[in-house]
Amino acid sequence: MLIERERHDGIRSGAITVLFRRWRQRQATAGGVYRTALGRVAVDAIDVVTPERITEADAAAAGYPSAAAVVEDLRGDPGDPVYRLRVRFVEEPDPRDKLAAAEDLSAGDREAIAGRLARLDRASATGPWTTATLEIISRRPEVRAGDLAAELGRDAARFKLDVRKLKNLGLTISLGTGYRISPRGAAYLLSRTREH
Structure with a gap:
C-alpha cells in the first residue's frame, strides 16, 4: 500500500x-x-x-x-x-525480517523450503521459476526488477509478484532498487549446491 x-x-x-x-x-x-x-x-x-x-x-x-x-x-x-x-x-518487527535473518537451517527447514518452492513451481502457469529467480537475485543484487525479469524472459509485473512470494518465505529482501538474497535464502541455496 x-x-x-x-x-x-x-x-x-x-x-x-x-x-x-x-x-x-x-x-x-x-x-x-x-x-x-x-x-x-x-x-x-x-x-x-x-x-x-x-x-x-x-x-x-x-x-x-x-x-x-x-x-x-x-x-x-x-x-x-x-x-x-x-x-x-x-511497532512490532515484521516476522518476515526475523525469518529472513535465520541462517542456520535444519534438515527439516531445508525440506520445508524445498516443499514450498516445489508447490509454487507447480502452481505456476509458466512453469518452474523459483530456483532461477533465487539464483539471479543472488548473482545480481540491487539490480532493477525489470532488468532481472528481462534477463529471465519474464514479465516484470509477474516477476515482482513472484519475488514477493519468496520474500514471504524469508528468502529475499526488497531494497530501494532491486533485491538481495536473505541469510536464510543464502543458506538454502548453499545447501542445494552441497546436495548436487
Missing part, C-alpha cells in the same frame, strides 16, 4: 488514523497489515464513503484542514468509489 511521505510521521505518532483512497477496486482489507515505506501499517476498518459524507472529524484524523481539502486531494477517476481506512502504525 502506498502512503504519501507527508503522512508518515503522523501515522507513526498516531496523529493520523484515517486515510482516504479513490480506488477502482479495493486494495486493502480490514484486519490486514501492510508493509509500507514507513513500516508496517494495520488497516483496522475500511468502508466506502461518498465525498459529500466525509466529515470534518475524519479530515482532521487524516491530517487535512477540512473535508473539502480531502476531496480536492483525492486522486483517480471521480467515478470510482472513495474508501475510508482506519489505520495504525504497527
Whole structure:
C-alpha cells in the first residue's frame, strides 16, 4: 500500500488514523497489515464513503484542514468509489525480517523450503521459476526488477509478484532498487549446491 511521505510521521505518532483512497477496486482489507515505506501499517476498518459524507472529524484524523481539502486531494477517476481506512502504525518487527535473518537451517527447514518452492513451481502457469529467480537475485543484487525479469524472459509485473512470494518465505529482501538474497535464502541455496 502506498502512503504519501507527508503522512508518515503522523501515522507513526498516531496523529493520523484515517486515510482516504479513490480506488477502482479495493486494495486493502480490514484486519490486514501492510508493509509500507514507513513500516508496517494495520488497516483496522475500511468502508466506502461518498465525498459529500466525509466529515470534518475524519479530515482532521487524516491530517487535512477540512473535508473539502480531502476531496480536492483525492486522486483517480471521480467515478470510482472513495474508501475510508482506519489505520495504525504497527511497532512490532515484521516476522518476515526475523525469518529472513535465520541462517542456520535444519534438515527439516531445508525440506520445508524445498516443499514450498516445489508447490509454487507447480502452481505456476509458466512453469518452474523459483530456483532461477533465487539464483539471479543472488548473482545480481540491487539490480532493477525489470532488468532481472528481462534477463529471465519474464514479465516484470509477474516477476515482482513472484519475488514477493519468496520474500514471504524469508528468502529475499526488497531494497530501494532491486533485491538481495536473505541469510536464510543464502543458506538454502548453499545447501542445494552441497546436495548436487
